[in-house]
Amino acid sequence: MEYSEKVMEHFRNPRNVGELENPDGVGKVGNPVCGDIMELYIKVDGGIITDAKFKTFGCGAAIATSSMVTELVKNKTIEDALKISNRAVAEALGGLPPIKMHCSVLAEEALKKALDDYRTRSAQSASGKAA
Amino acid sequence: MKKIYLDNAATTPTDRRVLEAMVPFFIEVYGNPSSLHAFGQEANHAIEDARYTLASCIGAKPEEIIFTSGGTESNNCAIKGVAYARHEKGNHIITSKIEHHAILEPCHFLEKQGFEVSYIPVDKYGLVDPADVEKAITERTILISIMHANNEIGTIQPIGEIGKIARGRGIYFHTDAVQTLGHIPIDVNELNVDILSASGHKLNGPKGVGILYVKKGIRMLPFMHGGDQEQQRRASTHNVPGIVGFGKAVELAKEEMGKEIEKLTSLRDTLFEGILSTIEFTHLNGHRTKRLPNNVNISIAYVEGESMILNLDMEGIACSTGSACTSSSLEPSHVLMAIGLPHELAHGSLRFSLGRQTSEDDIDYVLTVLPGTVTKLRSMSPLYKKEVK
Numbered sequence A: 001m002e003y004s005e006k007v008m009e010h011f012r013n014p015r016n017v018g019e020l021e022n023p024d025g026v027g028k029v030g031n032p033v034c035g036d037i038m039e040l041y042i043k044v045d046g047g048i049i050t051d052a053k054f055k056t057f058g059c060g061a062a063i064a065t066s067s068m069v070t071e072l073v074k075n076k077t078i079e080d081a082l083k084i085s086n087r088a089v090a091e092a093l094g095g096l097p098p099i100k101m102h103c104s105v106l107a108e109e110a111l112k113k114a115l116d117d118y119r120t121r122s123a124q125s126a127s128g129k130a131a
Numbered sequence B: 001m002k003k004i005y006l007d008n009a010a011t012t013p014t015d016r017r018v019l020e021a022m023v024p025f026f027i028e029v030y031g032n033p034s035s036l037h038a039f040g041q042e043a044n045h046a047i048e049d050a051r052y053t054l055a056s057c058i059g060a061k062p063e064e065i066i067f068t069s070g071g072t073e074s075n076n077c078a079i080k081g082v083a084y085a086r087h088e089k090g091n092h093i094i095t096s097k098i099e100h101h102a103i104l105e106p107c108h109f110l111e112k113q114g115f116e117v118s119y120i121p122v123d124k125y126g127l128v129d130p131a132d133v134e135k136a137i138t139e140r141t142i143l144i145s146i147m148h149a150n151n152e153i154g155t156i157q158p159i160g161e162i163g164k165i166a167r168g169r170g171i172y173f174h175t176d177a178v179q180t181l182g183h184i185p186i187d188v189n190e191l192n193v194d195i196l197s198a199s200g201h202k203l204n205g206p207k208g209v210g211i212l213y214v215k216k217g218i219r220m221l222p223f224m225h226g227g228d229q230e231q232q233r234r235a236s237t238h239n240v241p242g243i244v245g246f247g248k249a250v251e252l253a254k255e256e257m258g259k260e261i262e263k264l265t266s267l268r269d270t271l272f273e274g275i276l277s278t279i280e281f282t283h284l285n286g287h288r289t290k291r292l293p294n295n296v297n298i299s300i301a302y303v304e305g306e307s308m309i310l311n312l313d314m315e316g317i318a319c320s321t322g323s324a325c326t327s328s329s330l331e332p333s334h335v336l337m338a339i340g341l342p343h344e345l346a347h348g349s350l351r352f353s354l355g356r357q358t359s360e361d362d363i364d365y366v367l368t369v370l371p372g373t374v375t376k377l378r379s380m381s382p383l384y385k386k387e388v389k
């Protein structure tokens, strides 16, 4: 098993590590396959994701896919962000070894959860305002 | 960049003196040891010399040593060879939960063939309790196989005591000594073993050669059928250079064992005490003293092993982990699970296995680099923040 140069580059210098203060959406997921954990935080302004950060407890591929997904979502609309699949993340990294594809699924799920969380929160605050 | 190899439990570099002893047997003394001409006979003498060296190193007779292709073959031979030879006496085998896969898989295979296998649990240090082995014995037990020392956590088992129990009950006793031959003293008589496996590449010898010690009178079916080599117990043309190299490696290891044990034990203790005292939330896996002189296995909480290995590799340090993320099954190490580690701590395990070439500088270097690596990964870890802040 060998990682692509791009994976190693993101692993060596992961982008957007950390948490966001007052995030608009948070996605926390655990990986049933090998037991890893990822948290993704997003900031949304006018339907556009303006910032994203992550924390990950996992392998090289998990860290690299986390890093890549935060890069991919930035400046995307919620609708476009929802279309980002684990395959797209893996492709953006120049591919993953087959045994590591499940790590990119973790990144996709964290993103979906963060987006869901954002929509729940905005629906709540909208109904809150209406009341 | 510095390059530091601390994965000697996986394999060791071949000692230059071993290589030099082997070279003539590729290009000058290349005869088949079974041939009657001078080319063959000279090769035959060389393998008999190696057999003698190996036998005397473990307190055995030369005719009790069978050359094989390595530890895996020796273990397979021992387990299946005894099972098939003695199946009329019984179908029950006792082993431990922390054996190498080269024991566990042959056992799983035999279970599918109708044999029954008891896997004895270990305590938190990885020790097998001889009383548990005794309790597991039934009328139908034909073989007990317990490893001499574990390859992941270095725990050395009370083999002599278990052997005594087996002998008292007339049950064959095998030990996998792949991690111990040439590293700590072995005497098959003191250990009460009937069958023992070892491998050349773990003691600065070549890869692809091993031995099986089989005590005189022990019945086993051969694993390889073919020519008459090894008294018809293991067919195939001898790996002459490999066998010669193995002999040389054992000779060197025996000469240097005393001071090697002293040096490695001191480096080992410096390394794990250094890690435990400079990095918080770390834990030593295995036993503090009933431990191979070259083995350090640490769990570092809140970080994952593969990402540590990759980071350390970038700093020139080679070691290994029992993390689920690095295994093809995506399961954490069965040894770390058997000693009761929680999944997260198995995830964050690192094994540093020292060798003949390891220096004090190497250990200092690891102790300088490791804390930074751990800090970097913990700063990314969602678990660290929660537990600690």
Ligand SMILES: Cc1ncc(COP(=O)(O)O)c(C=O)c1O
Pocket (backbone or CB within 6 Å): B009, B010, B069, B070, B071, B072, B073, B075, B100, B102, B147, B149, B150, B151, B176, B178, B179, B199, B200, B201, B208, B210
């Ligand atoms: C305890 C133990 N048994 C068996 C083996 C297998 O030996 P070999 O690589 O020579 O087949 C190893 C080495 O990986 C080992 O550590």
Ligand code: FES
Pocket (backbone or CB within 6 Å): A031, A034, A035, A036, A057, A058, A059, A060, A061, A062, A100, A103, B324, B325, B326
């Ligand atoms: S996170 Fe465990 S294999 Fe990638």
